[in-house]
Amino acid sequence: MRLRKQTNIILTCLLCVLFPAAFATAVPDHPGQVTRVYDGDTIEVAGFGKVRLLGIDVPERKASTRDRYFTRQGVKPHTLRKIHSTARELVIEHSYGQTVSLTTERPARDAYGRMLAYVTLPDGRMLNKLLLEQGCAVVYRRFNFSLKKQFLQAEAEARRNRRGMWAKP
Numbered sequence: 001m002r003l004r005k006q007t008n009i010i011l012t013c014l015l016c017v018l019f020p021a022a023f024a025t026a027v028p029d030h031p032g033q034v035t036r037v038y039d040g041d042t043i044e045v046a047g048f049g050k051v052r053l054l055g056i057d058v059p060e061r062k063a064s065t066r067d068r069y070f071t072r073q074g075v076k077p078h079t080l081r082k083i084h085s086t087a088r089e090l091v092i093e094h095s096y097g098q099t100v101s102l103t104t105e106r107p108a109r110d111a112y113g114r115m116l117a118y119v120t121l122p123d124g125r126m127l128n129k130l131l132l133e134q135g136c137a138v139v140y141r142r143f144n145f146s147l148k149k150q151f152l153q154a155e156a157e158a159r160r161n162r163r164g165m166w167a168k169p
Contacts (some may be wrong), residue, residue: 006044029120037096037111040136042114052114053128054109056137057144058087059165062169070138075165078108087136091127098122105145129154135164 006099036044040058059070059080070080100116110116119127129147131137132154139151159166 027155029103030117031101034101036097036098037088037092040084040091040131043091043095043119045100045102045115048102048115049120050112050114052112052130053111053137054105054116054118055140055151056128056131056145057140058131058137059084061085070165073138079165083136085164086134086164087131090131090134090136092122094125094130095119095127100127133158133163135159135162135166 029114030048032045032047034043035046038044039061041053041056043051043053044147057066057069059075060066061084063077065079066079067077067080071077075083099122101120102115103120104115108115115158120149120168121130125169128137129151132139132151135158139155162168
């Protein structure tokens with residue numbers, strides 16, 4: 001375990017040297033257990049409270065003004081409610097009860113006091129990106145964040161492959 005931790009530190013330092021822009025605003029990982037899943041982009045992590053998945057947006061359970069963005073992209077309103085459920089189930093399946101690693105950027109909290117974080121699962125995959133790859137989320141374009149380019153690529157691939165909300169009706 002100690003060797004693994006040292007290896008992770010060395011790899012992180014190496015990546016910071018090779019790709020400084022990607023890590024310029026990132027704050028080191030914080031481990032915690034997922035104790036609740038609110039929806040597809042908000043969870044609760046022991047010791048940190050509510051955590052909003054950084055850089056993504058998942059349709060709401062009920063119709064909202066945010067639906068306009070999705071419908072302008074060609075997603076049907078009834079599909080949005082289904083995708084909300086699918087995203088929530090995916091988050092429960094992969095994170096509930098698990099110890100995840102949280103990586104924040106600045107600002108670390110949103111206007112509602114929720115921690116904004118990339119959530120790394122025990123298997124090393126990032127939950128935020130997984131939701132994009134499955135077509136259950138879109139990139140939150142309003143704000144900049146260090147992984148935005150990678151997230152946009154994951155969303156584009158889900159669209160090309162007609163996954164999730166991008167599937168043909």
